[in-house]
Amino acid sequence: YEELVRIDRFNPRLWEVYSRKPAKWVGLRDTGAIETAGEFIGGELRPLQDFTFKGARLRTNRWGMRDRNYSKAVPEDTVRLAFLGASYTMGAGVGDNETYESIVEETMAAGVQGRNVEILNFGVSGYAATHQIEVLERKVLEFDPEIVVYNAHGNELTSLARHLSLVMRDSTEIPYPELAEMIEKTGVLPGQGRAQTEAPLRRISREVLRWAYERIASTCRENGITPVWLMIPRLSVDDRGSRFEPLRRIAEE
Numbered sequence: 108y109e110e111l112v113r114i115d116r117f118n119p120r121l122w123e124v125y126s127r128k129p130a131k132w133v134g135l136r137d138t139g140a141i142e143t144a145g146e147f148i149g150g151e152l153r154p155l156q157d158f159t160f161k162g163a164r165l166r167t168n169r170w171g172m173r174d175r176n177y178s179k180a181v182p183e184d185t186v187r188l189a190f191l192g193a194s195y196t197m198g199a200g201v202g203d204n205e206t207y208e209s210i211v212e213e214t215m216a217a218g219v220q221g222r223n224v225e226i227l228n229f230g231v232s233g234y235a236a237t238h239q240i241e242v243l244e245r246k247v248l249e250f251d252p253e254i255v256v257y258n259a260h261g262n263e264l265t266s267l268a269r270h271l272s273l274v275m276r277d278s279t280e281i282p283y284p285e286l287a288e289m290i291e292k293t294g295v296l297p298g299q300g301r302a303q304t305e306a307p308l309r310r311i312s313r314e315v316l317r318w319a320y321e322r323i324a325s326t327c328r329e330n331g332i333t334p335v336w337l338m339i340p341r342l343s344v345d346d347r348g349s350r351f352e353p354l355r356r357i358a359e360e
């Protein structure tokens with residue numbers, strides 16, 4: 108899959124847009140397309156939205172996914188996959204039919220061993236591994252996928268620490284006792300600002316990421332789902348070395 112993100116080769120016009128990054132590009136939360144979904148996860152895509160995000164049209168289906176409509180029941184003779192991820196998975200700055208998930212689904216349109224293939228896109232820009240636990244347990248399982256693909260990226264540890272920093276700043280209740288215990292050991296207190304919390308939370312980010320990966324994998328297996336970890340390299344830096352290997356080792360554990 109690594110060549111799917113080489114837009115400098117396959118879509119020079121899109122690469123030009125990425126390089127310029129217009130000032131009018133706003134965060135997903137500033138588009139009005141995010142609704143509150145609980146204090147810990149913060150927000151999720153609203154159903155049936157149609158708006159412009161980073162220069163491209165973005166539409167959501169009735170379930171709040173950036174994807175076409177699917178039934179919750181899996182059609183006969185169909186392999187259903189669910190994609191978890193952040194902006195690369197959701198698709199930031201590309202059209203609805205140009206997302207990574209859409210391209211992979213189209214590529215597999217011929218089917219697998221005589222079965223059709225459906226890929227459901229649960230990606231949301233800005234989500235960390237700690238968000239994905241709730242997405243999996245509260246949303247993905249309802250669609251009964253056969254395979255769940257966790258799409259990792261080079262900022263896994265940074266985005267995770269940022270999420271936990273916001274959780275502590277806002278004194279949000281942490282719904283996972285194991286995670287709450289890890290944070291408590293850092294000495295970080297509810298209500299403290301990012302300047303006070305981010306450094307100590309970064310120090311436990313690998314431990315937390317390992318726990319999150321384990322929980323996602325075990326939840327999948329308990330429900331008869333095959334978990335798959337996939338690294339999505341970023342365009343602006345080389346994630347294949349220094350960032351990829353530590354994440355791969357954590358995922359393998």
